[in-house]
Structure formats: C-alpha cells, structure tokens
Amino acid sequence: MATILYARVSTSDQTLDHQRRQAEAAGFHIDTVIEDHGVSGLNVRLTDRPNGRRLYDLLRSGDTLVVRWVDRLGRNYQDVCDAIRHFLDRGVTIRTVINGMTFDGSTSDPIQKAVRDALIAFMAATAQAQAEASKEAQKAGIAYARTAEDGRYRGRKPSYSRAEFRLVQDMLTQQAGTSAIARATGLTRQTVLRIRDAPQEAERVLASWGM
Incomplete structure (x- = not known):
C-alpha cells in the first residue's frame, strides 16, 4: 500500500x-x-x-x-x-x-x-467558484493596469508578493490566526487583515502591478 x-x-x-x-x-x-x-x-x-x-x-x-x-x-x-x-x-x-x-x-x-x-x-463547487472569482479579479487587474499605462494612477504598490498572498490564503484556510500568519510571512498584521477581508481586491492590486 x-x-x-x-x-x-x-x-x-x-x-x-x-x-x-x-x-x-x-x-x-x-x-x-x-x-x-x-x-x-x-x-x-x-x-x-x-x-x-x-x-x-x-x-x-x-x-x-x-x-x-x-x-x-x-x-x-x-x-x-x-x-x-x-x-x-x-x-x-x-x-x-x-x-x-x-x-x-x-x-x-x-x-x-x-x-x-x-x-x-x-x-x-467551492474550488471552481474560487477559481472563477480569481480569474475575474485577474482580468480586472489586467484591464486596470492597461489604463494605468495611459497615465492613470494604479495606487500604491502592494507590500506582498503573489507567493505571500497565496501563503496567507492557505493559512487562513487552515484557520490560522492573523498574528501567526504575520509572523510566518513577515507581513504586517494589517496587511494580513486586508488580504483576509478583501481577497479579490488584494489579487486585483497584484495583477495591476503585473505581480
């Protein structure tokens, strides 16, 4: 076996x-x-x-x-x-x-x-729903990034990488606390909370910066 x-x-x-x-x-x-x-x-x-x-x-x-x-x-x-x-x-x-x-x-x-x-x-069903939501967020981010090339402000560059974003999501799924996630990733607790509370927006920001 x-x-x-x-x-x-x-x-x-x-x-x-x-x-x-x-x-x-x-x-x-x-x-x-x-x-x-x-x-x-x-x-x-x-x-x-x-x-x-x-x-x-x-x-x-x-x-x-x-x-x-x-x-x-x-x-x-x-x-x-x-x-x-x-x-x-x-x-x-x-x-x-x-x-x-x-x-x-x-x-x-x-x-x-x-x-x-x-x-x-x-x-x-949850896996498919998450994938479709992520895909839409990426599309929105790419579209936003293209308008930014015309001189529009993209907002502040995210303080987290895509790898850190995924690690935060993984640990949240495992019901880890925000302080524990912050220690594990090196991110601030406020950043972890932003990703937790608005994951689609967090992914859109990454995409808008091509990350």
Whole structure:
C-alpha cells in the first residue's frame, strides 16, 4: 500500500516543495510524488494532464492519495467529483492536508454515502467558484493596469508578493490566526487583515502591478 502525493502548480509563485513540506508537516509519509506544472485546474481535466493520467495507472486498492486540497485535483466541479468517485470506487483513500479530510469507499450505509458525496460536491463547487472569482479579479487587474499605462494612477504598490498572498490564503484556510500568519510571512498584521477581508481586491492590486 503506497501513499502518493499529487501536487499541481499552475504559476511560478507556487512550488512542489511547499506542498510536500505541508504534507510532511501534517504527518504524512510520502512514498511517491506526482506533479504537474503550469496546468490550469479549471480548463484541463485531470486525465488530460501530463502526469495526472499517471494517477489512474498507479493507484491501487489500499493506496492513499494525498492532496493539499481538492483544488489540486482540479477546479472544475464535474471533473473533481468524477475523479474522486473513480478513485473511491477503486478502493483508494483520499486525504487532504488542509483541514485533514478523509474520503474512502468503505461505508455501505446509504446515509453516510450521501453525506460523503455531498461534502465532496461542496468542496468541488467551492474550488471552481474560487477559481472563477480569481480569474475575474485577474482580468480586472489586467484591464486596470492597461489604463494605468495611459497615465492613470494604479495606487500604491502592494507590500506582498503573489507567493505571500497565496501563503496567507492557505493559512487562513487552515484557520490560522492573523498574528501567526504575520509572523510566518513577515507581513504586517494589517496587511494580513486586508488580504483576509478583501481577497479579490488584494489579487486585483497584484495583477495591476503585473505581480
């Protein structure tokens, strides 16, 4: 029985090492790492990714698939639901680093199955909604940046990088406190609060500065 970490990084600000360190810090002992770089989770299905397809070939009954969160499998609602259910039917256990969720196909109780499937559907829908919101924020930021080239003021340059922005979001998802996040990222507590309270605006500012 193997424990396989699937890591997907879609931008230069994300790293495989970060996802592996998170998994190991959460107590996972990883046997194999499968990674995909520069692949959109919204538009490219797991089976169509260079290494995503390998999961279907490698995973066997009794294996554990570890992902940082379900959005690493994809950000398309139907694709994520289909992939998770396929692996569960094969006897694979799926575990997330964030929030420590565990999904398996061991239960035969119809009520428990319904609750499990509803939770999977909710998480998949959340992943797609976040991706679409982020995409719209980036479009708005790019459009704003183009008008700025004509002499309009873009506002103050953000004090955080895109990598720091993503780390703050990750830690917020794990319900870390703002003071703890500030210490971990080196950002001020006020900056963390701005990102927490207005994440789309924070991403738009990054995009407007081409960050």
